[in-house]
Amino acid sequence: MQDKIFIKTYENMPSFDRAEILRYAGCKDSADEQIHALLNDCLNESAGVFSYRVSYRLFDVKRNTGGIALGELQTDSAALARRLAGCEKAAVFAATVGLGIDRFIERNAGVATAKAVLFQAIGAERIERLCDSFCEDLEREYGARGYKVTSRFSPGYGDLPMTLQKTIFTQLDCARKIGLTLTDSLLMTPTKSVTAIVGLQKIDEN
Amino acid sequence: MNAKEFLRNAIVYFDGGTGTLLQASGLPLGELPERWNITHADVIEDVHAAYFNAGSNVVATNTFGANSLKFTETELDEIVRAAITNARNAAKRSTNRGEKFIALDIGPTGKLLKPYGDLDFEDAVECFAKTVRLGVKYGADLILIETMSDSYETKAALLAAKENSDLPVVVSNAYGADGKLMTGASPAAMVAMLEGMGADVIGVNCSLGPKQLLGVVKELLEKSSLPVLVKPNAGLPVSDGENAYYDVTAEEFAECMAEFVRLGARCVGGCCGTTPEYIRKTVEKTQTLSAMPIAKKNITCVSSYTHAVEFSQPILIGERINPTGKKRFKQALIEGDVEYVLAEGIAQQEKGAHVLDVNVGLPDIDEKEQLPLYVERLQAVIDLPLQIDTSDAVAMERAMRRYNGKPLVNSVNGKKESMAAVFPLVKKYGGVVVALTLDENGIPETAEGRVAIARRIIAEAAAYGIAKKDIIVDTLAMTIATDTNAANVTLEALCRVRRELGVHTSLGVSNVSFGLPSREIVNATFFARALENGLSAAIINPNSLEMLKTYYSFLVLGGGDENCGGYIRFASEILPKLTHETLKTVTATQPQTETKDAVMDEITPLKRAIIKGLDGEAERACEEALQRVSALTIVSDEIVPALDEVGRAYEEKRAFLPALLMSAEAAKKAFEKIKTHLLANGGESEKKCKIVLATVQGDIHDIGKNIVKTLLENYGFDVLDLGRDVSPEKVLAAAKETGAPIVGLSALMTTTVPSMEKTIALLRKELPCVKIMVGGAVLNAEYAKKIGADAYGKDGMAAVRYAEEIYEILCKNKQNMQ
The missing domain is CATH 3.40.50.280 (Cobalamin-binding domain)
Incomplete structure (x- = not known):
């Protein structure tokens, strides 16, 4: 079970959340007509460019003198330990919406910066929705077996080091399985991507 | 039989997955499997032998990740040597009496290439080259480049293989459920690029089960003139909660593989989740089938990193990325204003160009450095194939090398020197080359003379191994102002080249009207005549309404436009854009009577356009303003105050980032007008530090x-x-x-x-x-x-x-x- 990498691809994703996109783009509570019109253009242009993929593995959570181990991922992060308290299993996942949106951002960066900012925001909203969808799936799958899924925790949060990205990328064979790669400086490309750990906590029946 | 012949003539059985087998033999997670060539040679040999015994003719070495990014040179050397020895020993001890070959296996680096990742193209080539050289040194029979999910990295690997060995090269990509590579390439685009570069077999492996690959395999078979390889996964891993397994059985797998062979696939095997059992069953179900002949497809096409453009109906090549006769463009090149050039490219794509010509030749510009740079920048953001346009062979080679696809190359001509410089590049990097019908004696005045040169160029290309389909002949549109019969000669030559020599054609259409008033009218009619005479590709200005009108109406009249869809799209989407712009110019040239004071008393149209973030209007308003006040006044009295107002609104949180940027872009459009205006009048815009x-x-x-x-x-x-x-x-x-x-x-x-x-x-x-x-x-x-x-x-x-x-x-x- 633990040695298998699972892949999920999503074709029917929830529709765009405009308010969320505008928030990501720096429009705090309102946006005028012009911005809405530009956002419409951006949504139309980018509608087909997303390719939603998730690669994940399930682990028994091992607690040892070095902290916590999920397969070959070993960390003494106290924050992760707190997150996984009471979880006997955990999932490590990597999600990406693909390179298409990066190309849109790049294409507009120098010539239409406002659009680039909106594409950036659309990408951010998409990857969050993808993570939500994936976690909902886990919830459904494991809820039936008496587990609940804890909230997502990523390298770089709290004391969970960014260097764990290397282990996660090997663990999930990200490049091959979902086309997600890591630069030497630990940045993910495509950029609209997330790696995270979620705990599976047995629901106390009492 | 040698590997090359065998690959060309038989149904060839490759092996199946190794990862799963190695894990079953105790390979711990996180350990690099390539090291097992040395530490567990017996296990590796057993896996290879099991595949040979199951009927595999080609076994790939356990070197998927054996590259210099993961291993030191000494260790890499040892790994490749051991890997080939293990496979060789397995071949020797196998009971299979069929042909047995060892393929040096090369997988992706796991890195994304620049600009979206951090691995430079040449570094990728060198990384693969190191592994290839070791494979050659230790006696591999062929090279298998596999599981590549990016066209650019695939190109780097194939280039490394070709530059460092004479071995046959099998190139296999991992396509997703959408039928494309992770970075967007279609099977047709991959076939165009890989065939052009001289791969021996083209194929698909990994990512999906056999059923989901049917569409990809069909497309490969339809486009490829080379044998096609199919190596699917045993479906996808699924979990029943406790155990995980691949969802396609050996029996089902073999059924599908037999279907692929019947469709014309020539090399078959398996990838993740497949075992010797899958190969044995596949051999059983296919050994009575005969190898389907591989037809030469004779498709003239170029490709980008996403798609191939076939010359099956006339195509438009955008000519705007070229400094000739364009002051503003020259200025942009000299200043290194890449954005200006990209914007020209994007605009032409929006007007419907199929290919973009890229020419950055200027006396002040180092073309050898700059042409590859512009090609890289353009191909990062525009998914159209590019036409590499230069007379400098070094610049041409560098640009072709860095090009992510199969380019159009502009150009070769009938001069010995030209052919000797250009054909080796086309042979090596792939490409469709434009052949100009001129030679040491100049441009023949008769159609006969031009056809003769075309014939000679085609024959010489053949000597380099370049097929006729990869040549498009340009019979040279000459200006009718100096010779009223010029157009007739060009068109007669064009027609004959197409009919008698059977090659595609191109013309720089607008040359014909040089020196005449209202050139567009003449150009459009000449264009129509050329299309009627068999023009395959027109180098035009896609902003020219007259040319587009001719093009789309010609297509719809010619019967090639199904349901008149192309024409209707032109009329409803492109036409309004162009008409709008034309109108703008008309209004802008009308004389203005307002005085400066009257304008400044209230908010001017330009100020309003900038504050509102309306770029089209800002452009128009600026053009109008330039009719009556100086450029400097516009900047100081209108643009700067408008920007300040928006900037303050942003700082006081009354406006948001996108609004600020929309205003900035509107201002930029106005600045652009001012810059062009100043350039035309011999001035330069002033800048701060x-x-x-x-x-x-x-x-x-x-x-x-x-x-x-x-x-x-x-x-x-x-x-x-x-x-x-x-x-x-x-x-x-x-x-x-x-x-x-x-x-x-x-x-x-x-x-x-x-x-x-x-x-x-x-x-x-x-x-x-x-x-x-x-x-x-x-x-x-x-x-x-x-x-x-x-x-x-x-x-x-x-x-x-x-x-x-x-x-x-x-x-x-x-x-x-x-």
């Missing part, structure tokens, strides 16, 4: 930097943008060279802040007077100070304010000195 901007080394997120750049330019600063992932040394060199008093650095991630710190330290040491401003998501004022920056910009406007502050001080100092 130079500012060098860069996203630091290791960081590839540069939206923040781009925002700052847009705003700084608006405020009149002369920005040199070094892009992203820029080393400290490069920043220093640019600051030194330009003498910029301000450097702006951006870093988005905690992991790249150290690189920012390093850059600052280097600048401090070498250029103590330079002011450094920094920005980025993980920074704040305190952190910025800690790493030695002079200023922290919390947003783009803060950067502008700081730059203005420094500029004022500089101006004052200057005054004091005088």
